[in-house]
Amino acid sequence: MxxxxxxxxxxxxxxxxxxxxxxxxxxxxxxxxxxxxxxxxxxxxxxxxxxxxxxxxxxxxxxxxxxxxxxxxxxxxxxxxxxxxxxxxxxxxxxxxxxxxxxxxxxxxxxxxxxxxxxxxxxxxxxxxxxxxxxxxxxxxxxxxxxxxKTSALGVEEKVQRLVEMGFLESLVRTTLDAVGGDENLALEKLCSA
Missing domain, CATH: 3.10.110.10 (Ubiquitin Conjugating Enzyme)
Incomplete structure (x- = not known):
């Protein structure tokens, strides 16, 4: 265990x-x-x-x-x-x-x-x-x-925008992206499983 x-x-x-x-x-x-x-x-x-x-x-x-x-x-x-x-x-x-x-x-x-x-x-x-x-x-x-x-600031904003367009709250998207180090796929996975 x-x-x-x-x-x-x-x-x-x-x-x-x-x-x-x-x-x-x-x-x-x-x-x-x-x-x-x-x-x-x-x-x-x-x-x-x-x-x-x-x-x-x-x-x-x-x-x-x-x-x-x-x-x-x-x-x-x-x-x-x-x-x-x-x-x-x-x-x-x-x-x-x-x-x-x-x-x-x-x-x-x-x-x-x-x-x-x-x-x-x-x-x-x-x-x-x-x-x-x-x-x-x-x-x-x-x-x-x-x-x-490398993730540029612009890249992060684009990721936030794409995830917000999918219907997730911006604050939740930003917190989740930060938790997974900016990986958009992991963030989406985490947001969908929440």
Whole structure:
């Protein structure tokens, strides 16, 4: 059985130092077993300036089993599937320890963005590009960050407008978009299930 008391503490811990770390974890709908994590792209990488959403599902045995995490935001990286968002990271598999938290897992994913391991890829095509044509890899990763991980103020207003046109209250739309890090599809899902 999931230790929801611990999950609540972990969510509070992330909220407490959000200003410093930029890392946020919040529930999807009202279910503490389904969460959405947000990490900023590391400075000095092609992911800089992007905000990346990560779907988190807690198994029944959490924290004794690792959380299932995958990128909801499309990202071009050797250790992350460009198709499914699956992440190749040891602490999300056999190196997990109950001493780790959702925040430490998200920090590890953020570190992975800074230091790809192309010799142990999740996405062979990206890894091949990283090894054979690094400049093209950097350009592609930057383009994907610009396209999928950056939300401009105008983009947010357009999303709000589209959701309000579907009949949802503007204040509720803004709160929901904020809770899911600006992901319009997740916001719509959450609004429809409310």
């Amino acid at each position: 999931i230790d929801f008391g611990r999950v609540q503490k972990e969510l509070q811990e992330c909220s407490k130092d959000f200003e410093a770390s930029g890392i946020k974890v919040s529930p999807k709908a009202d279910n503490l077993a389904r969460l959405i994590g947000t990490i900023p792209g590391p400075i000095g990488t092609p992911y800089e300036g992007g905000t990346f959403q990560i779907d988190i599902t807690l198994p029944d045995a959490y924290p004794f089993q690792p959380p299932k995490m995958q990128f909801a935001t499309k990202v071009w990286h050797p250790n992350i599937s460009s198709q499914s968002g699956a992440i190749c990271l040891d602490i999300l598999k056999d190196q997990w320890s109950p001493a780790l938290t959702l925040k430490t897992a998200l920090l590890s994913i953020q570190a992975l963005l800074s230091a790809p391991e192309p010799d142990d890829p999740q996405d062979a095509v990206v890894a091949q590009q990283y090894l054979k044509d690094y400049q093209t890899f950097v350009g592609t990763a930057r383009y994907w960050t610009e396209t999928f991980a």
